[in-house]
Structures are given as structure tokens and as C-alpha cells.
Amino acid sequence: MFADLNNLVIFRSLLDDPVVRQLLAHADRAGEGGALPPATVAALIALAEQYGLAGNVLGDHLIYLLVVDENTFSITAEKQRGQIGASLLTACAHDLAILKRVHDATAAFAGGLLAGYRPTVASDLLAFNALKQSWASAGAATPAGLAAMLAKHYAVYGCGQMANHVAFRWDRKNGLAGITHYDKTTFDDIIGYERQKNTLKENTEAFLAGRPANNVLLIGPRGTGKSSTVKALVNAYAIRGLRLVEVAKGDLLHLQTVSDLLGSRGKKCILFLDDLSFEDSDGDFKHLKTVIDGSLQTRPANVLIYATSNRRHLVKETWQDRQGGDDEIHRFDSLNEKIALADRFGLTITFPSPDQQEYLNIVHKLAQKHKIGLGEEQLNKEALQWEFSHSGRSGRVARQFIQHLLGKIV
DSSP states (O other), X not given: XXXXXXXXXXXXXXXXXXXXXXHHHHHHHHTTOSOOOHHXXXXXXXXXXXXXXXXXXXXXXXXXXXXXXXXXXXXXXXXXXXXXXXXXXXXXXXXXXXXXXXXXXXXXXXOGGGTTBOOSSOOOOHHHHHHHHHHHHHTTOOHHHHHHHHHHHHHHHOSTHXXXXXXXXXXXXXXXXXXXXXXXXXXXXXXXXXXXXXXXXXXXXXXXXXXXXXXXXXXOSTTSSHHHHHHHHHHHHGGGTEEEEEOOGGGGGGHHHHHHHHHTSSXXXXXXXXXXXXXXXXXXXXXXXXXXXXXSSOOOTTEEEEEEESOSSSBOOOHHHHHOOTTOSSHHHHHHHHHHHHHTSSEEEEOOOOOHHHHHHHHHHHHHHTTOOOOHHHHHHHHHHHXXXXXXXOHHHHHHHHHHHHHHOO
């Protein structure tokens, strides 16, 4: 039975998995009989705790491998939204006939320490939980039916890292790196700024629906919620295929590479450039200009750029720029180049600092959310004292004040 895995075609890379290799070695030695070797049991327990595999851990592991495997079928299904050619579906069905037989037989090896295994923490992997449920519901489905089900799954959740993570960071050495512990901020956590949040959501929903959408520049003083609003997007729309990819300012040279990589996938991706600004001598802003609008190569239809900044004009501008210097002949050309970067974002959303009443409103709503029992007068007094001793009024300062109060509660 395990030896049948050697006949896989589309999912052949599953043979590189350490546990699968151990299963094949076990089949060669014991002829499919006998208990699993202790090393294999140890590996499965470690995987169960890492990914939340439960019950039939070996069967769950096979389903997890289907979730993350990047192959011709899974990537095509992701990119073509589940519309797969008949020949490729047939090839996938061939493999699923094998995998279903193996999966159904794994229950016989779930004895001993693996019997009804329950991990310390249940799985929070959306794609894995969804495929596990679909696989169980499929029951006696034919291999062709399983292939169609799997194509729909990849269309919704993607495959590989795109299935396991909703947020990524670009690493110049290792490429796209999934963020395991992603910020869970939601729009409800951001008090106020309803117009700004709705504007960004409308643009993002148009993007997800395949309608025209703009690159966005979010500007305003520090702590007003610009970055949190962008992060909240993926928590709201990940199930609709949105992914967030953070690119550091020092990696803007790689921006075209990241854009091209994401363009080969089927998920809608936002390139997130946080706290963006450039010094007068910094030439990296030209890489950003080129990717946004200024190259013969067009930006992929599934990629947008959302950037935050404390400056309206992203490149530092001096009075000397306006007055002209001794060594600058075409000073207006240089000045226009600096201003043009911000203008290339089709949509600019401004987050102003809250006035005192808005600041206190944020404090009261956060206090209510966290069930802080201070009276209104006392809460106002302490909130204003906190503001005076910190960096002024902002949503961030209000949240820090509430954290301070929560830390004092015993």
C-alpha cells in the first residue's frame, strides 16, 4: 500500500517528505505489516504538535502535504481559479486514487501513542482545516470527484506558502518568508477614522473583484493608525484570497522581482511599504517610481502597492530645492522628480491627529472594550495626563494608556 506512493506523478514531490520516505522504507522492510518504527512515531507526534494534526495523525499529515504541495496542478488551480483542463484533471485523479487508498489505510497505523492523538493546541491553519473537512465529506467520491474538489480548494486557499500564510516578508537572502505570528488587528480595533477605513476597503474590494483599483498612499502623523488599517485588510479579506507582503525600504531594489514573483501566483497581493520616506541623496525612490508607473513592463494585475508615510511628499524637500543651488542647473526638473513619486499613487488617504475630544472618545471606547471600570471624569483626567507626558494625541498613545491601566489591574 505505502509502496504505491512510488507511482505518484503530479504529487511526486511528496516522496521527498521525511515521513513518507520512512513509510516507504518501512514497507520495504516489513512488507506493510507491523507497527510504525519509533522514529516515525516521534516525527508524527512532532508534526501533530506543530500543525495541530489530530486523530489519525498519519492521515492528517498526508492531507497537510496536499495543502502545501506546489506542483503543476495546484499552482494552475490557484492561478486559474479552479478551471483545470481535462487532461490535467485526469492526471491529478490518477494520483488521488493512490493517495485515497493510502489515506484510508493509515487508520490501521494509528495505534499505540498515536491512537486518537490530540495536540496541545488545535490547528488554526485555515486551508488545512478546510481540506480535512472537505476530504472527510467527500466520503466515497471517485478520484475524478476528489480532483475537482481539490481544484476548488486551491482556487480559494492557494497552495504552498500562499495556503499556510496570509502575510509575508521579503527576505533578500531567502525570498518570500511567511509570517507565522501575524498581527491580528481588525477594523473594529481601530477607533474612529471611518471615512479613511471605508475608502481603503472600497479600493481593496474593487481589487479583489477584478475591477480597476489604485495604488494607495496613507499619510499622517505617527500613531494615527495607518499601518494598522493596512494590516486589518488581510484579516478581513484573506478568505477572499488577499495576501500582504511587506517589503522593507532597504529592499526596494528587489521590488520588481517581488512583483514578478507574485504575478505568477493566483492570489491578490498587496505590497506593503511601511513608514516610507527618502532623504534628498537617497536614490532608492526611483525603483519605486519604476514599479508603480514608469517601466515598459506593466505591474501584474494581481498586485497593488500600499505605502504609509509621515510625509505628504515622500522625498525630503528643502528650501534650497525651491530656491535653487549653485550646482543645480535644472532645479525645477529635480524638484518635480521628488514630488512626482507621491503623485504616482492613484489614491492618497490622510489620517490627521485627533483633537482632544476625539482622543478621549478613543480612550473611552477602548476602556469599554477592555471593561476598565474608571469613572468618566477620572478616566479623562488620567488620559490627558498620559498624553501630556508622552508624544501627543493619537490612537497609539490612547492604546498605550489603556495597556498601562490594564497592567495595574490585579
